[in-house]
Amino acid sequence: MEFEDLKRAPHSLEAEQSILGSLIVDYRCMEDLAAILRPEHFYVEKYGRIYSEILEMYMTSAQIDFVTVLNRVVAAGIYEETEAKQLLYDMASAVPSTKNAAAYARIVAEKYNLRRLIGICDEITEACYAQNDEVQNILDMAESKIFEIRDQQSNTAMVELKTALLESFDRVSKIAQDRATYAGLQTSFRDLDRVLSGFGKSDLILLAARPGLGKTSLALNIAQNVGLQGKTVAIFSLEMSNEQLANRLLSSHSGVDNKKFRTGELTANEWVRLGQSSSVLARTHVYLDDTPDMTVAQMKAKLRRLPALDLIIVDYMQLMSSGTRTASRQEAVSEISRSMKMMAKEFNVPVLCLSQLSRASEKREGDKRPLPSDLRESGSIEQDADAIMFLYNDAIYNKETANPNKMELIIAKNRHGPTETVYLAWNNTLTKFSNYKAKKDAVPLPDEAPPV
Structure with missing residues (x-):
């Protein structure tokens, strides 16, 4: 990847490297990362492939540590053994704290969405210059694509049963008191x-x-x-x-x-x-x-x-x-x-x-x-x-x-x-x-x- 490309697009190499380093040091970080991060979120394509390999290991309950990850990275042809060994060692050594893995993941996901927005803006600009479609259609396309990013960002957390029961009881009480407002349409x-x-x-x-x-x-x-x-x-x-x-x-x-x-x-x-x-x-x-x-x-x-x-x-x-x-x-x-x-x-x-x-x-x-x-x-x-x-x-x-x-x-x-x-x-x-x-x-x- 060219340095000029890295300079232009929103990204955080430190956050991407810290995520992979955290997983090598403590694979249990994946419990928090899996709900936030996907392989395509990584700007460095090879980092995304490493994350994908670790995710697959986690899903199959395989042992995750420096040696096993190194073996998967080399076997997948992502890096040569010597380069992979040095890279993974540097990542693991430089991790500030594995407790912050979820925060690193949110940074990477946000940078990914910024890059998507830039891509959408490029599409909109190209469509405007081409003048091959009606303005309203271009506006609808732009709005649809931007809101699609927002839709994919939504991630509802799990709710404990007692919380759901309280909400259910509260809703039934409201229906009993004011059926016209709270019952079905x-x-x-x-x-x-x-x-x-x-x-x-x-x-x-x-x-x-x-x-x-x-x-x-x-x-x-x-x-x-x-x-x-x-x-x-x-x-x-x-x-x-x-x-x-x-x-x-x-x-x-x-x-x-x-x-x-x-x-x-x-x-x-x-x-x-x-x-x-x-x-x-x-x-x-x-x-x-x-x-x-x-x-x-x-x-x-x-x-x-x-x-x-x-x-x-x-x-x-x-x-x-x-x-x-x-x-x-x-x-x-x-x-x-x-x-x-x-x-x-x-x-x-x-x-x-x-x-x-x-x-x-x-x-x-x-x-x-x-x-x-x-x-x-x-x-x-x-x-x-x-x-x-x-x-x-x-x-x-x-x-x-x-x-x-x-x-x-x-x-x-x-x-x-x-x-x-x-x-x-x-x-x-x-x-x-x-x-x-x-x-x-x-x-x-x-x-x-x-x-x-």
Whole structure:
């Protein structure tokens, strides 16, 4: 490595050498280092390789001392024996104190992040000079990469059980005293809220259905209901435009036929209702984003700009990009699913993610109700999700169904409680779901539109 290169990039040779020297003197230092330091954090590539060899020895419970490390370094071809012997001896002799190994590791990790920032700045500079992309895309790329460094820096310490128990008891006490504030996020669909106890913070909730059954409409109805509670909702739609989403929300709230938004043939009363609903919805904190082919990293970058956040909705998973090269689409969707769950935990809010179903349920004989295995390109979705819900309308397969407006919401997975099928009323004209009202010998109708 050239001296000029060492002079330019942020690094600490003393800290890197002290880490390796500490491990040679007392291998138990690795207990603290393994949670902080990775081989790629070292600026001197050969030092990183030595650390990797010692880490492997530690993981396999091999004896670690001057002689065994020397043997591994030479066998791996990192240094010749004479040079390795002198280098390792100097490192071990120069260690100020093995008790400070974790502090040395933090120095090395910080220098590594500084070098990454410099690399990102170089990428941003190059993209700006090239002028081959829109400015907003460059800004999103820059923000995403910088926050990626911050995400990887987070390292939660282990918590003793008694501490977790105290926190759990405190939360239950708060829920008992003020359910509205501390319980799960209420969707205003009473049976759904009863089974799930609301959407829990950091939960990944999956809503799936065959095309045309209304999963987007249900997600928008939930967003509207939560927004009207004064909560902040972020909706990422990779399929519909912001204008289409706004039209649906307005139609659902005002009770005006969605088709009339395309023809403009509204009555005087309908114009009044539209104006009143617009005024009400405009006061909510619902944010829309219709950027196509978005990655989770890009979503997180945009979410960080919001002043508050209570619910994230993504429509839908299979249209997202993983942002990395993968061998198959199933692997990509699995990576997206894991990233969505991590996003829910990071922002500590529920994420409602929509998903497509395969045609497997339609090919089955008899009962056509979907199963978790019907999730398209499912991968690890079933494992990552805290709750899985399926929309099903028996009228599609059974023309003699007495209640075509009665939709089943099948809660097929509930990590926090029982599974159950609840019912919703569907109004196709308004693309609206509402609480199901069972009436003897009558077709159930949706609840009336909320007052404006």
